[in-house]
Amino acid sequence: MFAFQKFGIAISFLLFSTLSTQGAIAQDAATQDKAKQVWQVLDYLAVDYGAAVQGGLVVSKNEYAEMQEFSENAEKQLASLPKTAASSDLLLKAGKLRKLIANKASADEVASLSRTLATQVLQVYPVPLSPSKAPDLGRGSALYQANCASCHGAQGHGDGPLAAQLNPPPIALSGHDRAKERSVFSLQQIISHGVAGTSMPSFAQLSEDDRWAIAFFASTLPYSDADRKAGKAAWASDAAIRGVLPNLSALTQSSETALSKQLPSTAGPVLAYLRSEPNIVIASDEDSLALAKTKLSESIRALESGDKGNASRLALSAYLDGFEIAEPALAAKNKQLFDDLEKGMGAFRAIVNSGQIDEAKAAEQNLQSLLTQAQDALVNATDDPLGTFLGAFAILLREGLEALLVVVAMVAFLKKADRRDVLKYVHAGWVTALAGGGVTWAVATYLVDFSGASREMTEGFSAIFAAVVLLAVGIWMHQKSMAGRWQAYVKEKLSSALNRRSALMLFILSFVTVYREVFETVLFYAALWTGGNGGYMLLGMGAAIVILAIVAVILLRTSARLPISQFFAASSALVAILAFVMVGKGVAALQKVGVFEITPIAFPQVDLLGIYPTMQTVVSQLFILTIIIASVIYNVRSAKK
Numbered sequence: 269m270f271a272f273q274k275f276g277i278a279i280s281f282l283l284f285s286t287l288s289t290q291g292a293i294a295q296d297a298a299t300q301d302k303a304k305q306v307w308q309v310l311d312y313l314a315v316d317y318g319a320a321v322q323g324g325l326v327v328s329k330n331e332y333a334e335m336q337e338f339s340e341n342a343e344k345q346l347a348s349l350p351k352t353a354a355s356s357d358l359l360l361k362a363g364k365l366r367k368l369i370a371n372k373a374s375a376d377e378v379a380s381l382s383r384t385l386a387t388q389v390l391q392v393y394p395v396p397l398s399p400s401k402a403p404d405l406g407r408g409s410a411l412y413q414a415n416c417a418s419c420h421g422a423q424g425h426g427d428g429p430l431a432a433q434l435n436p437p438p439i440a441l442s443g444h445d446r447a448k449e450r451s452v453f454s455l456q457q458i459i460s461h462g463v464a465g466t467s468m469p470s471f472a473q474l475s476e477d478d479r480w481a482i483a484f485f486a487s488t489l490p491y492s493d494a495d496r497k498a499g500k501a502a503w504a505s506d507a508a509i510r511g512v513l514p515n516l517s518a519l520t521q522s523s524e525t526a527l528s529k530q531l532p533s534t535a536g537p538v539l540a541y542l543r544s545e546p547n548i549v550i551a552s553d554e555d556s557l558a559l560a561k562t563k564l565s566e567s568i569r570a571l572e573s574g575d576k577g578n579a580s581r582l583a584l585s586a587y588l589d590g591f592e593i594a595e596p597a598l599a600a601k602n603k604q605l606f607d608d609l610e611k612g613m614g615a616f617r618a619i620v621n622s623g624q625i626d627e628a629k630a631a632e633q634n635l636q637s638l639l640t641q642a643q644d645a646l647v648n649a650t651d652d653p654l655g656t657f658l659g660a661f662a663i664l665l666r667e668g669l670e671a672l673l674v675v676v677a678m679v680a681f682l683k684k685a686d687r688r689d690v691l692k693y694v695h696a697g698w699v700t701a702l703a704g705g706g707v708t709w710a711v712a713t714y715l716v717d718f719s720g721a722s723r724e725m726t727e728g729f730s731a732i733f734a735a736v737v738l739l740a741v742g743i744w745m746h747q748k749s750m751a752g753r754w755q756a757y758v759k760e761k762l763s764s765a766l767n768r769r770s771a772l773m774l775f776i777l778s779f780v781t782v783y784r785e786v787f788e789t790v791l792f793y794a795a796l797w798t799g800g801n802g803g804y805m806l807l808g809m810g811a812a813i814v815i816l817a818i819v820a821v822i823l824l825r826t827s828a829r830l831p832i833s834q835f836f837a838a839s840s841a842l843v844a845i846l847a848f849v850m851v852g853k854g855v856a857a858l859q860k861v862g863v864f865e866i867t868p869i870a871f872p873q874v875d876l877l878g879i880y881p882t883m884q885t886v887v888s889q890l891f892i893l894t895i896i897i898a899s900v901i902y903n904v905r906s907a908k909k
Contacts, residue, residue: 299350303393306349307386308457309342313365314382315449318375326372330436334465339366341464346389353575354392361385379449383526391566392578394585397453398517399480402547408485411478415471416486424489434467447490448524448536452543456483456520484543491540499541502534503548509538514558519549557643560590564632564639567620576623583617594642602645609638611873614859614882618866660793660808667785668816670846671698674781676823677842678774683824693771697778704779705786732858735850739843739892844896848889852878855888 313335320331343362349355365381390397413422419434421427424441431438439446459479462470471479503509512530513519519542527535542548563586571579591613599606616631678694793805859866859882867883879889 299393300395302345302349303389304395304457305461306342306345306389307395308454308461309338309345310365310382310386310389311450311454311457312463313338313342313369314379314386315446315454317369317378317382321369321372321375321378324372324374335369336366337465339369342366342385349393352392352577353573354388354578358385358388358392361388391570392575394578394581398515398520399477401477402516403477403481403484405481405485405488405544405546407478408481408483411474411482412485415474416482419467424486436466438467441486442489444490447487450487451523451526452480452483452487452520454523455486456480459483459486484546487543488540491536491543495537495540496544497541499534499537499539502538503541506534509534513538513542513549516546516549517559519543519546556590556593557639558590560586561636561639563590564616564635567616568629568632571620571623571625571628576620579620579628580617583613583620587613587617591639598642598645602642605638605642605645609635609642612638614866615868618868618882621865657804657808657811660805661812662808663793664789664809664812665815667789668812669819670849671782671785672816672820673823673842673846675778676820678778680824690771690774693775694778697775698782701779701782701786704783705790732851732854735847735854735892739847739895848892848896849876849878851892852880852885852889855885856880856882859884 316331317335320326320328320335326332339362343359343366346355346358346362361381362385365378365385368378368381417428418430419426419428419438420441421431426438426440426443428438441447456479458468459471459474459482461472462468471482474482509531512527513522519539522539524535524539527539531538563582567579567582567586570576570582591609595606595610598609612631612635616628616635619628619631675694675698679691682688682691682694793809855864856878858864864884869881869883869886871879871881871886873879873881879885
């Protein structure tokens, strides 16, 4: 009964690990939120200081007092953020900004320093700067009319029915002078947090998607249809413009004033067009690889400046926000290149964490070359029917085999033990997992984009969960294989062993094991489906299902012919191997999202067995192996007594 008695301990350990990780994530989220607020204050100073001071003279006492208060607030909030190598420089610039405002410096000088400092804040404390998908401007318009028009006016002229009652009055969103200084991101932050000292409230009660939708709609109000038409023509005719605004993140961060330095004659019209049609710049797989290249370069610059913490965060971002997005498509089209990049990304993060600048530069150059090859592979790959068929076949066969072995082992065990009444829990588990895969496909396609972090976290924790349970079950099976008197044990003891709690455990194990593989398969198939060879993909999937079914039948028939003691011995060996594999893959997945460190070692990589050349994965598998060996020795000695 080892598996069932120790299951609670294993789950407690797993939950503790999960909660600890969640705590770390929550702490990061709090830092991000504070960094966003600092950025918002600095952006406000850059945009509105000119309305308070002109030619060294205060033209609005209230506005000027607000500018002084905001500059002091920015300095205090920066001081409260987690310390980094760049903290002293940030505080130095914040102090200089406060003094400029106190001395009534020019608007250009204040705006320049404010924007420089704001940019640096987001470099040191990276935060999401764009929505996960293209905002719905139709919904943004409806939400604006419901929540904003009463103050800002239906057309954004600052003439809503409540405007006359407000002091200071609401800004005219349609006014071009102020609007050209604001990015969509700055508008989203104002909507999210409000503006202290004004009647502008926070709309944090709205969802993240809704706040982005309002921000995008509001950003279109200063522009005319003629602006949008001119912007559309410029976007279509000039490839250089598309290079300046390659994705949604670049669009949300761009203001007309900043963009005019690169696009002197077309900045306004281009933004007018793209803000009204944000789906135009949704990042493709190639775009995400370009982002990975940028993050790698930024990581090297941060490391050279002595900011190892920021360099590590940028290195992780290069993987999660860049490479991971394109991973399914690349793995389906060039598996070797995918493997080389994944290994290289892990090695780069380890080198950066160790602070080895020269080695990091060499690793970065190699990755840049590999990423260029990956971009070419995705752009130039021909979606031939045979390639699609083989890709779909190999993916399902590879991902499905592990899950099949676990489920078949449970089914065979229950049949052997004459407990067919409990089979329904196992079958319910894998059927629910398959249904969950269908839901995942629909959600990933039509509702949200799964981030690289969420994908790896799902795969990592589910693998470790399965490994813990399988290890416990394997030890128990081996114990019983050494004890003898099987028929009596099965008839007298098994009923109490397989109570409702244990049946629920079997359901959970079946679900988690299968869903983990289904989750990853869905992501790979989504990448293949975009190639337009859907029929051939379905044929490949069907062929893999046939092979898996044949393997399942062979395993079930073979196990039925084995004497029960041999069956338990063989089953215990199988689940122990699977536990060994799962823990290696689970730790490797969690290394990718920064939950565990990466310490490379000279060791072979065997993907089939979950063996990877890092200290953390090897130690975890050695730990599992030690438990297995110790349990076998203990069980053998106990049987001889």
